[in-house]
Amino acid sequence: NAGVMQNPRHLVRRRGQEARLRCSPMKGHSHVYWYRQLPEEGLKFMVYLQKENIIDESGMPKERFSAEFPKEGPSILRIQQVVRGDSAAYFCASSPQMDRPYGYTFGSGTRLTVV
Amino acid sequence: AQKVTQAQTEISVVEKEDVTLDCVYETRDTTYYLFWYKQPPSGELVFLIRRNSFDEQNEISGRYSWNFQKSTSSFNFTITASQVVDSAVYFCALSVATGNQFYFGTGTSLTVIP
Numbered sequence: 001n002a003g004v005m006q007n008p009r010h011l012v013r014r015r016g017q018e019a020r021l022r023c024s025p026m027k028g029h030s031h032v033y034w035y036r037q038l039p040e041e042g043l044k045f046m047v048y049l050q051k052e053n054i055i056d057e058s059g060m061p062k063e064r065f066s067a068e069f070p071k072e073g074p075s076i077l078r079i080q081q082v083v084r085g086d087s088a089a090y091f092c093a094s095s096p097q098m099d100r101p102y103g104y105t106f107g108s109g110t111r112l113t114v115v
Numbered sequence: 116a117q118k119v120t121q122a123q124t125e126i127s128v129v130e131k132e133d134v135t136l137d138c139v140y141e142t143r144d145t146t147y148y149l150f151w152y153k154q155p156p157s158g159e160l161v162f163l164i165r166r167n168s169f170d171e172q173n174e175i176s177g178r179y180s181w182n183f184q185k186s187t188s189s190f191n192f193t194i195t196a197s198q199v200v201d202s203a204v205y206f207c208a209l210s211v212a213t214g215n216q217f218y219f220g221t222g223t224s225l226t227v228i229p
Contacts, residue, residue, distance in 0.1 A: 044219070
């Protein structure tokens, strides 16, 4: 049973480009969460999604960031027109309905570097 | 509001010493969950333990032990006879039954010197 799969593990983008981060939840998990870890800091919540629905996006920056979890396929965190301050590790977690809010499994993260 | 404080930013110990990592949390919810995660230099998050607010029993797992005290809102983590492989950043986290997210502390960077 594969864990939460995130890809790519490392992503380098030039300022102004778009970054797309993918997260495939564990089998049977219908809830996905995205977190951002800035250098030397803890993880900060960004968004919580269920299939085809954004449930809580209270931690998402108001501009340039968006997330989706389509009926088929992985969840995508999209950052448009990246800036140096977007350089961070982005972690995805998933949980089954019954084990919210404690049954999280985290992926290995995507390290985004903006040059 | 929820908050987790890890006051120790960095700790260095010599191999085989014991070390305790402190975690203080704040919440008004009566049902909540506390976690410890290890983040080695490779960057992934390794789950160590989860406790719920109704279970104050301390736990021991090999060289690791956890002391949960509701009276002081603390959930401290002790590594006995530390090893070089314990070198990592350790995060304490909190979630509440009524919420959607984890609240992480800022982490404690542990270096075990051989």
